[in-house]
Amino acid sequence: MTAPDAAPRGCLAVTAGGTLVAMTAFTAPLSIVPAVSSDLGAGPVGTAWILSSTSLGLAVALLSAGAIGDVVGRRRVFVAGAVLTAVGAALSGIAATTAVFVAGRVVQGLGAAALIACALALISAAFAPGPPRTRATAVWGAAMGAGPSVGPLLGALSEAEGSWRWSYLVLAVLSAGIAVAGQRWLTESRGDTGRRIDVVGALLLGTGLGCLLAALTEGRQGWTQPLVAVLAAAAVVALVATGVHLARSAEPLFPPSLFRRPALVGATLAAFVTGGAIIGLMSFIGTVLERGLAHTAVAASAILLAWSLMSVLASLAARRLPAGMSGGARLALALAVAAAGFVPLALLTPASGLWALLPGLAVSGAGTGLANATLGREAVAAVPPERAATGSGINNSARYVGAAFGVTLATVLAIRPDSPDPVASLVSGWNVATWGGAAVCLLGAVAVPLLHRADDRRIPRVAAPAL
Known part of the structure; x- marks a missing residue:
């Protein structure tokens, strides 16, 4: 590995900032979908793609971006990702048609994939294993948790002040700033294997995940x-x-x-559950608040700050957990806490006020923050150091493929065009989806520590000398 010369704090500031911008770009349209759809003349299919296009770019590129970063340099791929995010945001901000807007969102997803995948690898190169890296990944997890609320709030405030387009121009400027800061303050690191980029593998994987996400998006309009x-x-x-x-x-x-290690399987499963049950539901809750409970976009975005704030605080507090507490136990705790938070969120009625959501959002946010901080550490700990960005890519790919499944399931359960009472149907469908999310989190809380225990038993056998 190439040792970094840059100050670790500078590295953490740039990588956490890049992750925050990536997550803000991912969630920016959640509060402004009606305005964007109306302005661009998007129909039901176009609206679905407005919501899902960044997920497509993320899923297609996350794993490949990490693997490529390990070969050609993580700083190089990180900076390129920031540039792509800036270009995509600018394209969406000036789009006159749905197709151009969606294309810009896909480009943002590709750029965000490079930012997220390589950020953790850069952190692992700059911070020594143990408490220093644990603290750094906690900050990274806090940035990951803050973005999902910053994005909708930025979009809602931009719309309230005149136009949703301003949010994308702000994102373009911020992304360009991350590119400049990354080039200046990050020091290159890469794996030392001297291997070539597997272009065929990257294309096949990208095509497979892209077609999968596209099928899920189109399927929301009818599975036949x-x-x-x-x-x-x-x-x-x-x-x-x-x-x-x-x-x-x-x-x-x-x-x-790599997947012979139960620890990597466990971390990947936890990431998929986090995406499907937590990110999927939180991506859809804005629709429930606006169309089911009749709250404004600004109010809906503001209440989600409770979830985001608790996520940030829990990520930062994760470093205070006992040092001897295993990654599997931390992930089990995170998923169990998130499941507990979903219980009050699964009891909504069309008359529910915003305050009724606060307890559930706060508790589920705490679980999310702990999961983000722990997954960041486990993603790179379960693979060889020269594969750090690959490990991050695997983990985050599972997260966003899971999110695509989660938001699709929530949409299918909650939005029924033939229902005589769409509002009641939306809220009751949300409740069913949320109970399902709680159940999935509990199953993950049981399975993940079992996999980590299997990994603990495996390591002494692998390390023992042959007799």
């Missing part, structure tokens, strides 16, 4: 459409081909043998 079947079949073919290629390639995008 021919296009949905074609996209789903293409996803299966591409992902199977990816597996075959990775197993046979001499220099794969990532070696499948």
Whole structure:
């Protein structure tokens, strides 16, 4: 590994800032979908893509961006990601059609993938294992938790002040600033294996995940459409081909043998559960607040600050947990706390006020923050140091593929065009989805520590000398 010369604090400030900008870009349209759709003349399909296009870019590029960063340099990929995010935000901000807006959002997703995947690897290179890295990943987790509330609030305030487009121009400026700061204050680090970039593997994986996310997005308008079947079949073919290629390639995008470690499987499962149950539901709750409970976009965004603030505080407080507490136990605690927070959120009625959501948002936010801080550490601890960005990419890919499944399921359960009472149907469907999210979190809280215990038992056997 190349040792960094830059001050670790500068590295942490830039990488956490980049992650905050990436998450803000990811969630920016959640509070302004009606305004954007109306301004651009988007129909139901276009509206679905307005919401999902950044998820597509993230899912397609997260793992590949991490693997490429390990080879060509994490700072280089991080800075390129910031530039892409700036370009995509500017494109969305000046878009005159839905297609251009969606294209800009996809580009933002590609850039955000590079920012998120390489941020953790840069942190792992700048901070020594143990308490220093634990504190640094806690700050990174706080940035990850803050973005989902900053984005909707930025969008809502921009719309209230004149135009939703200002939020994207602000994002473009912030992303450009991250690019400049990254080039100036980050020191390059990379894996020392001298391997080549697996272009075929990256293309196959990107195609498979892209088709999967596209099928989920199109499926919200009806699962019997021919296009949905074609996209789903293409996803299966591409992902199977990816597996075959990775197993046979001499220099794969990532070696499948990484998943022989139960700790990596556990961290990946926890990330998928966090995405599907937590990010998926929090991405949809704005729709429930506005269309089901009749609150304004600004009010809905403001109440979500309770979730975000608790997420930030819990991420920072995670470093105070006992040093001997394993990653599996921390993730189990995080998921159990999030599940407890979902209980009051699953009891809404069309007459529920904003204050009724505060307890559930605060508790689930605390679970989210602890999960973010712990996943950041576990993502790089479960892979060899030269694969740090790859580990981060695997973890975050699972998170955002899970989020795509989660928001799709919530949409299917809550939005029923043929319902005689769409408002009551929306709220009752949300309640069902939230109970489901709580159940998934509890299952994850049981499974993840079991996998980590299996990893603990495996390591002495692997390390023992042959007799």
